[in-house]
Amino acid sequence: MSLARAESRRLIKRRFTKVLLIGLLLVLAAVFAGSWFTSEKVGPSQIAAAKAEADGYYQEALRTAATDKQQCLAAAGTPQAANWPANCDELYTPTREDYDYRWYMPATFDLREDFRNMISVFAVVLAAVAFLIGASFVGAEWNSGGMMNLLLWRPQRTRVLGTKLIVFLSWLVGVSVLLGAVWAGLFRVLAEARGTTDKMTSGVWQSFGLMGLRGLGLIVAAGALGFALASLGRHTGMALGALVALGAVQIGVYVMAGLAGFKYPDLLFTPFWIFAVLYKEWVATDYTSCDYSSVAGCRPDTFTMTWQAGSIGVAAVAVLVVAAALWTMRKRDIT
Known part of the structure; x- marks a missing residue:
């Protein structure tokens, strides 16, 4: 049996993977049900x-x-x-x-205006699940000693870890695309039954598709980060601990930067990068600087982070962490 096929079977048959997928489906179902029952057809x-x-x-x-x-x-x-x-x-x-x-007017689901938020919810939820599955997939192998046994069968360290990562990301892309298509179809039905599809054009659908692709990139990056961090620490808890530590550090840096008078502290906070990737831009505002105008009044300075800049930042972090995981796989003692 090929290494890729063996890793694919191992990933799919893991209990933790199944539990997380069931939880994912329940969360998405709850979001859709909430949208369905809070929307009303307007006549x-x-x-x-x-x-x-x-x-x-x-x-x-x-x-x-x-x-x-x-x-x-x-x-x-x-x-x-x-x-x-x-x-x-x-x-x-x-x-x-x-x-x-x-x-x-009663709440109604406007497909043109509201579906962007549903794409964002979908991407964020799947990114969280991808991080956890990626971390547990390789972390459990290290913790149980399965990685050492596998390397006795296939002694090529980088190839083994790289194959695991490729199999996981390929599986992740397939599941995300499939669920994304179902997600779009469900909300189209919702708009037809309890909302409106007015002003929907091919350009709007194209915009939704591009936003979905950016969301897919975030999902893949999150899965790769979870996988790589768990491999670096040789334990699933390493990825979770790194995530918690990153959140705590970023909150502290964000607060301190604001107190120190940093012009745009938003740029130091990862959620704003994610927002920029999904919604094409994030406008950071410096409320401490006001350019008064007799015509327009107060105009604070702003800085626009584009989705290109946010994507490059997220991709750079993911690539660096994955590269570090592959490098340590070659250099560190396995025992």
Whole structure:
């Protein structure tokens, strides 16, 4: 039996892999169910009800404004006049535009506007699962002594570890693409049944596809990082510990950078990199610097992190950690 086939069977038959996949499906099912039951198809009756509700609030606001104006006029020349403006006509008068009926519409799933967030949820959840499966796949081999036994059969260290990684990432891509297609199909059904598919064009679908590809890149990078970190520490706990330590360090660095006056502390926090990759950009804002303008008011400085920069950063970290794992595989004692 080939090494790749043996590793594929080992990955698929692992109990931890099956448990995580079942958990993944349950989480995704819960997200979809929540979207389904909180969405409602909008028709003429819902629009009429929303307009009636908006008009009711508008009329109530008009009555309140009229009462306030009467009290303001009545207070003239009395001690209570200090509680009102000198000119009662300056009091706020509600307008119809302040009560747009669309704000009172029931929640409905707009495929064009809302599916991007569902792609993001899908990518983040799968990335977390990929990290855990990758870490446990190789970590368990080291912890149980299976790696040493395997190297007696196949003494090529780099080839063994590299084959494990390739098999895992290939399996990960296949599962992600399959689940991604099902995910898109489910939300298309949701939009048709309890939402809207208005303004959907080929360009919008292309944008969804490109976002899905960027999400797939994050999933693969997360799986590779989990695998490599567990291989470096020769234990699944090494990957989990490194993840916790990274989170703690980044939070500390983020806070200290903000206190030290660093212009854009957001750039030091990994979640913002992930956001930039998924949503094409992240705009970091320096609220301590304000360029006042008589026309536009306060304009703080900003820096836009593009998805290209975020992708390069994530890929660079993944490649460096994987390279370190392969290098230590060759140099360290296996026993």
